[in-house]
Amino acid sequence: MPGIVNRPILRMTSGMLLVLTLSLTACTAFAPSQRASWKLTDPPPLDPQNQPLNSPQPATPNTQSRETQRIGPQQTIPQKQEPPAPPDNDMFAVPESIDRNQPPQPCDLPEEIPSRPRVETPQPQMRSKPETTPQRPSGPMMTPPAQVGPLEMTVDVIPKRQLGSGATFYLIVKNTSNQSVRNVILECEFDSALLFPGRREKKIGQRLGTLQPGESKEINLTLYSDALGNHCCRFRAIAEGEELVWKSVCVEYVKKQLELSVIGPSTRTIGSRAEYIIKLSNVNNVDLKNVLVSVSYDASLIPREASIGSERESGQLKWLLDTIRVGEGVQLQVEFDCEVAAEFACMRVNVSSPELPDEQASACLKVTPTQGVLDVHVRDTKDPIARGEETTYEVSIENRGLQPARGIQLQAKIPRMFRVVSVEAHQGNQKLNLRPEVNQNTLSVSPVQELPADAFLRYTIQVKAIGNGDGEFEVTITSADSEQLETRVSEITTVNR
Structure with a gap:
């Protein structure tokens, strides 16, 4: 009789131990890796680790091999879009006459300048604080206007860049007067060490036209350099030949x-x-x-999936990585x-x-509406992968016609x-x-005779x-x-060594 009474207790104890063992095993298997980097020649295994972003839960395996987590729905906060770069046909080399039909006039520029006033640069939240401006920058300097004019100018730039990287100058020119300012031209003169892609000039301009009272215009300019040191840009706004x-x-x-x-x-x-892949590589001689x-x-x-470890804030995702050796x-x-x-979703x-x-x-x-009656999408099931591994491209076609x-x-x-x-x-x-054929990296598949309206056709390659x-x-x-039904879609996949 005592043995019979104790059997349920033994069974209950064994069951609890089994559940505890399975729980510890699952936590160990699905816990995110503590190492956020790997050697470029030896990428880590990409086991599926998907979990909700807002409330982490135990992950469940799926067919994808990306270390990602699903991003839960969140109210979209409108983001201020940066203005596009000025059109090439509005940019010109200066000095130049106000009349476009007259050729540019030559101008000798001094090789070096005395020290200049310190510039106060606005400090947006997303950009670094500028450091103290060097005392003897190279290149010419513009003459400050004798009196305060009707225009105000602000220039913002990240003060320190790596060799080969672009330095983007964000300019705002505003008419603070109660009268219109006509024929406004913005000129930029920069050091010889700075390069503007596609042009040899070191002094370029952009026509802004007429600025109404209280109106402002924003312009972005990106320059590059392969030389160490401090390199400077001078901006000025002129109207009717007068610097303001x-x-x-x-x-x-x-x-x-x-x-x-x-x-x-x-x-x-x-x-x-x-889908976007962000690659970071430590090319320095010290750990980062x-x-x-x-x-x-x-x-x-609208973000839907992101690599494990991301934190979502209003309009952005963040990762705090450990040491990149x-x-x-x-x-x-x-x-x-x-x-x-x-037109530009960035x-x-x-x-x-x-x-x-x-x-x-x-x-x-x-991002454009679907052209024609065929709606075509393509995706890769595993990305990135290592050499020797396999992935599958899924192509879906929907006939949206009648x-x-x-x-x-x-x-x-x-x-x-x-x-x-x-x-x-x-x-x-x-x-x-169907009959597939591969000829010089081009895959052709024999035609499908008919796809009814609202029907789907799926290829797995x-x-x-x-x-x-x-x-x-x-x-x-x-x-x-019809020839107008031709549709082209692409997907980029990364293969690591």
Whole structure:
């Protein structure tokens, strides 16, 4: 009798021990890695680790191999979009006559200048604080106006940049008077060590036209340098040949310590997703510690997935990485839903650390409505991968027209680092018997005779990585009904060594 009474207790105790053991095993298996970097020649295994961003829960395996977490819905906060760069046809070399038809006149510029007044630069939240301006910058200086004019100018720039990086100057010219100011021209003169892409001149201008009372115009200018030291720019606004306001700002260029790049698409259609890969590499001779990566994005982009460890704030995602050792790199991913049309939907990356100056990179894409009746989307199921691994491209085609689409054919450009393993096509739940052919990295699949209205056609193209690098998989879909039904969609995949 005592043995019979104790059996339920023993069973209950054994059950509790089993549950506790499984819980500890699961926590160990799914806990995010403490190491946020890896050697560039030896990437870590990419086990699936997906979890909700707002309320972390135990992860469940899925078919994706990205270390990402889903980003929960959040009220979208409109983001102020940076104005696009001035059109090339409005920019000219100066000095120049007000009359466009007259050729530019030569002008001898002094080789060096005396010390200049200290410039006060605005301090936005997203940018670093400028340091004290050097006492003897090189290059010519503009003459300050004799009296305060009707225009005000502010210039903002990150004061320290790495060699080869762009220094972007954000300018605002405002009419603070109660009268219009006509024929306003903004001129920029910069040191010989600074380069403006596509031009040899060291003095360029931009016509702003007429500024009404209280009106302001914003202009962005990005210059590059491969020379160490402090390099300066002088900006002035003139109207009817009279200088009204000027500013001078310098940027210090230091040795490159961090390589930063952003890889992603340039075009998408409404309803599709845009995936970006952010690459950071330590090219310095010391370890980089407490590296903070922040990604801001326009309101037209809705974040849906991001690499493990991200924290979401209003309009941006952040990662605080541990030490990135010499010769090591980190890869982060972000996926956005493209829900509205946009000419420039941009995401911007800012990297900061006590050991290096802020580094920035950006990527923009054009989001357009679906052209024609075929809505085409493409995605890779595993990205990034290592050489020798496989990934699958999924191509979905929906006939959004009122009539059947005939003679649908797929052609794809396979990146050089991939070899096609298999190709399948399904219409609904039915597998189609199609003939794929590969010729010089171009995959062609025999046509599908008919796709009814509102029906879906899906291709799965499995590839194996035989090399490394960043490759663009581009799909072209055509229809026998009309040449206007041709649609091209691409997806970029990264293969690590």
